[in-house]
Structure formats: structure tokens, C-alpha cells
Amino acid sequence: MTKRIRAAIVGATGYTGAELARLLLGHPNVELTVLVGASKAGQPVERVLPSLAGIVRGEVEAFDADRIASRADVAFCGLPHGASAPIVKELRARGVIVFDLSADFRLVDRAVHREWYGDDHAPELAKSAVYGMPELHRDALRTADLVAVPGCYPTATILPLAPLFAKGLVEEGPVIVDAKSGVSGAGRAPSERTHFSETTEGFRAYKIAGAHRHTPEIEQEISRVGARDVRIVFTPHLVPMTRGILSTSYLRVKPGVDAARCTAEARAFFEGSPSVFVHDAGACPDTLWVRGSNRAHVSYALDARTGFVIAQGAIDNLVKGASGQALQCMNVRFGLPEGTGLAMPAAWP
């Protein structure tokens, strides 16, 4: 018999929420039963999310944990960090399986979490969270009731780096990570930083020199896979496009390691992972090749003059970087083929 999974989206009125709705509506095993908002609760869905007009009727609901628990087996939470943890706690207390897209449960060391986020609303619950990157944590996800879905920059960065650290190909020392994101990565709420006239036709870095909160998240996962303490120099940039992240890392590799070896190791590492495509050595992935898809494109090149390997990862921040990855985790959790409902190629060009 086909499995039916009833799903709620909490934070449905934001960008990751809208993307979750798009993906869940196309998933053969999912019935989307509840759409929850905050300031937009009570408004017609078609007004708040015009892309769902004529597809989803009714109103955006206010959060009510009991109502969600009676109508959904799983909840996807696309809420600001800090606001998410108390809501997740209420849902977990009622047995709802939660895929949390915020940063509230990603950091395993809660002292590090407090250092970067200034609070910790649910330290006990955090112990049960599994980092939601199937390519690294597939087995743990099969039984996880709380999944901490990774951030967008971490996804684009960790995927190309993980195979190299797993195989011990990287020399000691920090890795330089230079990443560029589309503006939807900042969410739907208007801000000066993302105002059209201050964003379009320009290109700048932000939160440089160890100031961005994705730094410890990337370090956590790379250190874990490499079984050693890894530090990164992380420079995020905002580029005038709506979707997409390109993360470019520079690292020194052990003598004799070249791009062909990195490529071969990555292909072996991602064997059986439907969302990751490893290009031939030297390719330059484009965010347009993944836009709207749950795919990550990865590639390696060696700069023979300096001995640096350049590792690139391209994703759609809203899909593999957020909502698609959450759904991929749900598939793993429910024993479905990992790519169910996620097979669509990019909307290219």
C-alpha cells in the first residue's frame, strides 16, 4: 500500500515555506493539510502566496500545536532562528516529526550555539536532533524525529569538501571559502540590505572575517567527517539574482593529489546519492544549472602553479539549500526512495 504522510508547513508564508508547498504538492506520498503563518494568519492563501492561487484554497492558519498534531504526521518549520525552537518543542511534545529549517538545532555543541546565537531555547531537545544532510547522515536520519535541516551556505560548501576530508586528502591549515548567494537567501521580510535599488547591479561581501554564523556550522561538519579540527575563512557575498549559491573553496592537498583524484573520490563518496552530480575535473558549475532543482553540482580543479585545489558547489538555496533537502530527509525518515518528489531538473535557462 502507498504510504500517506500528512504534512503541515509552519512558516508557510515565507520563501522556504512557499517552496515547501510547491514541493510537497508534487510529492506522491504527501497530503498537505495545514499552512501556518504568523502576521499573515487569517489571510486567504491565494493572496499571501499567489503562486498557489487556484491550487490551494482556504486561509493561512495561526499556530495551534494541538490542531497540527491532530491533522499532520510531520511538520516542516520555516521560521526565523530563535522563534523556531519553542514551536518545535510544542510539536515534538505531541509526537509530530519535525523538519526544522532554522539554525536552532544544527550545532551539536550548545556552548558554541549560545556563542553564535546568544540563546538556547531547547538544549535538551537539541540532543535528539540529527543534522539533515542525507549524504553525510543517512543512517541517523532513518530514525530521527527531529531533523535540523542545514543552512544554504553550509550545504553548498560541505558537499564539495566532505569527500576530500573523508579521504584525508587535505593538508593541515584553514580552508578559504568564498561563497555567493542570491537574495532569496535573506528571506521574504523586506530589509534595507535586500532593497532592490541597493542590491541590483551591485555585488558585495558581508559578515566577513569570521562574523557569519554559518562558520561554526561548516566547521562542525567538516571536522566531523575529517576526524580533526578544521577552521575555515568564510566570506559570503550577496549577488543580484533571486536564487542560487555558488561556494568556491581553496585548499592545500597532500602531495600527489590532483583534480582527477578528488573527482574520483567524490564520485565514490556520492555513489547512491541522487541529489549530487560530480562534474569532470575543471568544470565550472553554474547556479542556473540547478535552479528550482534539488541538485548540487560539484567540481574540482587543481591550480598547479600554487598547489591549491579549488572545490566548487552550486545549489538552489531554497531547494537543496533548504526545502528540498528537508523533503529529501523526510523520504529517508519514511523509508521512501531518497529522490521521491525531487526528480525535477533545473528550470533552465
Ligand SMILES: NC(=O)C1=CN([C@@H]2O[C@H](COP(=O)(O)OP(=O)(O)OC[C@H]3O[C@@H](n4cnc5c(N)ncnc54)[C@H](OP(=O)(O)O)[C@@H]3O)[C@@H](O)[C@H]2O)C=CC1
Ligand atoms: N531563504 C533561504 O534560502 C534559507 C532559509 N533558511 C532558514 O529557514 C527559515 C525560514 O527562512 P525564510 O523562509 O527565508 O524566511 P521568511 O522571512 O521568508 O519567512 C519567515 C516565516 O516565519 C514566520 N514568522 C516570522 N516571525 C515569526 C515568529 N516570531 N513566530 C512564528 N512565525 C514567524 C513568517 O510568518 P508571517 O509572514 O505570516 O509573519 C514566515 O512564514 C529561517 O530560519 C532561515 O534562516 C535556511 C536555508 C535557506
Ligand SMILES: CC(=O)N[C@@H](CCC(=O)OP(=O)(O)O)C(=O)O
Ligand atoms: C543572502 C542571505 O542573507 N543569506 C542568509 C543565510 C540564509 C540561511 O541559510 O540561513 P539559516 O542558517 O538561518 O538557515 C544570511 O547570510 O544570513
